[in-house]
Amino acid sequence: MKYRVNRTEQVFQGKIFAVRIDQVDKPTGETMRVDVVEHHDAVVLIPVDDEGRIWFVQQYRHPTGKRLLELPAGTLDPGEEPEVGAVRECREEIGMSPGQLTPLGGAFLAPGYSTEYLHFYLAKDLSEAPLTPDHDEDLNIERLTWDEATARIPQGELEDAKSLAGLFLARKLLSDPSKH
Numbered sequence: 001m002k003y004r005v006n007r008t009e010q011v012f013q014g015k016i017f018a019v020r021i022d023q024v025d026k027p028t029g030e031t032m033r034v035d036v037v038e039h040h041d042a043v044v045l046i047p048v049d050d051e052g053r054i055w056f057v058q059q060y061r062h063p064t065g066k067r068l069l070e071l072p073a074g075t076l077d078p079g080e081e082p083e084v085g086a087v088r089e090c091r092e093e094i095g096m097s098p099g100q101l102t103p104l105g106g107a108f109l110a111p112g113y114s115t116e117y118l119h120f121y122l123a124k125d126l127s128e129a130p131l132t133p134d135h136d137e138d139l140n141i142e143r144l145t146w147d148e149a150t151a152r153i154p155q156g157e158l159e160d161a162k163s164l165a166g167l168f169l170a171r172k173l174l175s176d177p178s179k180h
Contacts, residue, residue, distance in 0.1 A: 005022050008021070008022045017039040035113060036115065037110075037113055041075075041076045041117045042074060042109075042116060043085045043086040043119045043120075044073040044165070045072045045098075046121070046123065046167070046169075047094060048174065049143065050126075055126075056141070056142045057071075057094065058140040058141075059137060064159075069152065070163045073089065073093075085119075086101055088131065091131040092134065096123075096126040098126055101122070106118055107120075120165070122173060
């Protein structure tokens with residue numbers, strides 16, 4: 001016997017996510033309740049310029065009560081291919097279009113309660129091509145070397161999980177300056 005959803009109920013529909021409650025039959029015959037946040041997939045970019053600097057954005061994140069330093073990222077539109085969304089988000093968040101996108105893999109953001117899947121891309125050969133940012137974004141751009149970025153982790157200045165994962169996935173390409 002497998003895990004099987006025997007009942008599902010949507011209890012909330014918000015602007016960017018929905019919440020549902022699933023009743024799931026376990027292989028043991030027991031039933032468990034699972035609260036699920038339904039969220040579209042998203043993209044995370046590791047943009048690197050010709051000087052080898054990684055482009056980050058700093059923005060206010062209300063749930064944390066502070067501004068966070070993050071890699072550029074964003075939610076895919078329904079039906080949007082990840083590569084298309086990656087170019088769009090790069091243009092919206094840092095005003096640059098990547099001439100080269102390299103897929104680095106993917107990961108679930110929080111698989112214990114969310115359906116959101118993150119697609120990670122190294123973005124290179126950047127050229128200026130700004131799009132209007134989303135109305136709720138107030139972004140400041142920071143360009144950091146690999147060493148500057150990773151030095152901020154133990155100092156508690158880089159706390160965003162998707163950014164930490166993105167740096168981890170790009171580490172072999174970015175920690176060796178000869179690969180830029």
